[in-house]
Amino acid sequence: MTTWLVTGGAGYIGAHVVQALMASGRGVVIYDDFSSGLHRRVPDDVEVVAGDVHDAAALAHVFRSHAIDGVVHLAAKKAAGESVDVPLYYYRENVDGLLHVLEAMEGTGITRLVYSSSAAVYGTPVANPVTEDAPLNPESPYGETKVVGEWMARDCGTAWGLSWSALRYFNVGGAGSDALGDSSVNNLIPMVFRALDQGRRPQIFGADYPTPDGTCIRDYIHVVDLAEAHVAAAARCESGVRTDVFNVGTGHGYSVREVMDMVSEVIGRDVDAEVVARRAGDPPATWASTERIERDLGWSASRDLRQMVASAWSAWQANA
Ligand SMILES: NC(=O)c1ccc[n+]([C@@H]2O[C@H](COP(=O)([O-])OP(=O)(O)OC[C@H]3O[C@@H](n4cnc5c(N)ncnc54)[C@H](O)[C@@H]3O)[C@@H](O)[C@H]2O)c1
Structure with a gap:
């Protein structure tokens, strides 16, 4: 059985991912700063570490002390409209946050990542249905941070063997x-x-x-279906497959x-x-x-x- 750390596991989607990973028989540890996460979403029998993803030392400590095998990284800010007004805040939270998670992973030898991306990476699509090979034209700083995050994961795959999947969520409900x-x-x-x-x-x-x-x-995707996609992506990382991006919609x-x-x-x-x-x-x-x-x-x-x-x-x- 592998154990996964879920950043943002007290959030709306993260809490569903936690449930789905547990149902699959995997161990789960939640890492969340509760900036928008809620304690009521956290199951009693799951270990929760309160912390900020910018704190790579704290993350590395949790990785070692809990024998973490992989990370589902959901912790981020998500309001595209807001990101237009405060772009640097979005780069700090979403790009710099992921950077610290990846540094902690590299430093502790953790090579599996499931990353929360978004259909916002496409902007206005050239054609429907949108395939993963469609041009990336994000129309907000939020969407841009998700593109950069995918690139960071890809580059770490090349450099130190990170096995990663980026899930591009459509409209979650x-x-x-x-x-x-x-x-x-x-x-x-x-x-x-x-x-x-x-x-x-x-x-x-x-x-x-x-x-x-x-x-x-x-394209409206049920959050429970979306959570199950994370389990499938985690299983793919466990099998050692290097990389890919996936649309998650209906x-x-x-x-x-x-x-x-x-x-x-x-x-x-x-x-x-x-x-x-x-x-x-x-x-x-x-x-x-x-x-x-x-x-x-x-x-x-x-x-x-x-x-x-x-x-x-x-x-x-x-x-x-
Ligand atoms: N909800 C959607 O429709 C949607 C669509 C596409 C992508 N996404 C992505 O899915 C992910 C989760 O979204 P959500 O809807 O569950 O949002 P959410 O706000 O409910 O969850 C985010 C969680 O991350 C935590 N968090 C935020 N910043 C943190 C930090 N610096 N350190 C530690 N924890 C931190 C929050 O406390 C919260 O629990 C995000 O990456 C978001 O961009 C969401």
């Missing part, structure tokens, strides 16, 4: 249980819930895009209006969304090619949009 729900409101589904809570009409940013119903199309796009309709169905009343002006920088449509991850990791998504919205709504209400 849902919850594995109420305690693990997404508490941030960066994504569409929680944004709709928050508007409803506040007695406002949820907003659709533009209904004049060149899509069938005029609203933007995205291969299917839903429009904003279709998501709103699903929310209406799940909560049992019309959300009565209002159309407002487009936001800058929203690509009309993007969904993933899942061919590579199906072929190389043997992973595909099995949960649908209804399960995603229903589990997210249940968690939202439980944590209101």
Whole structure:
């Protein structure tokens, strides 16, 4: 049995990754500074080390004292819009943070990394479905930090044999249980819930895009499916395969209006969304090619949009 350190394991996605790794029989240690992580997401029987990923000495100590075999690195800041205003903060947190994790790994001889990347590396895609070989055109400092992170992992693969997988998440939603729900409101589904809570009409940013119903199309991936992709990626690293990047999506796009309709169905009343002006920088449509991850990791998504919205709504209400 291998033991994995999960940075950001008290976060929304990280907590699901922790559960999936445990279910696979692997040992898990969480490393998190709780800047956005929540104690309620941490299982009682998992060891948690409170710390900052910039502290390479502390990381190296944990690697040795817990006989860590590999790292799933999720700890990062994730708001693309915010990153435009404070780019250096994003480079510090996301690039410099990873740098220290990699230094600690190199210094202690740990050669397995599963890295949280993002579909933000593509920016506005040239064609759909987006393959991993599509040009990288990030449109925010956040997306840029994820590209640099992939390059850092690749270069360490070349230099000292790091076996790594970078997972490019598409739009993540849902919850594995109420305690693990997404508490941030960066994504569409929680944004709709928050508007409803506040007695406002949820907003659709533009209904004049060149899509069938005029609203933007995205690939929504259930967080439990996403977590299972990390287990498949960890297994690939354990087998010693050197490197790759993988899209993690369903291969299917839903429009904003279709998501709103699903929310209406799940909560049992019309959300009565209002159309407002487009936001800058929203690509009309993007969904993933899942061919590579199906072929190389043997992973595909099995949960649908209804399960995603229903589990997210249940968690939202439980944590209101
Ligand atoms: N949520 C999404 O839709 C999405 C999409 C694509 C990629 N991602 C990536 O997935 C990862 C996890 O995202 P999330 O949605 O779970 O976010 P989150 O904010 O819920 O989780 C991030 C976790 O990292 C911890 N953390 C942050 N900075 C740290 C530091 N310096 N040292 C130690 N711990 C630190 C936080 O406390 C938190 O527990 C991020 O790398 C993010 O960029 C998320």
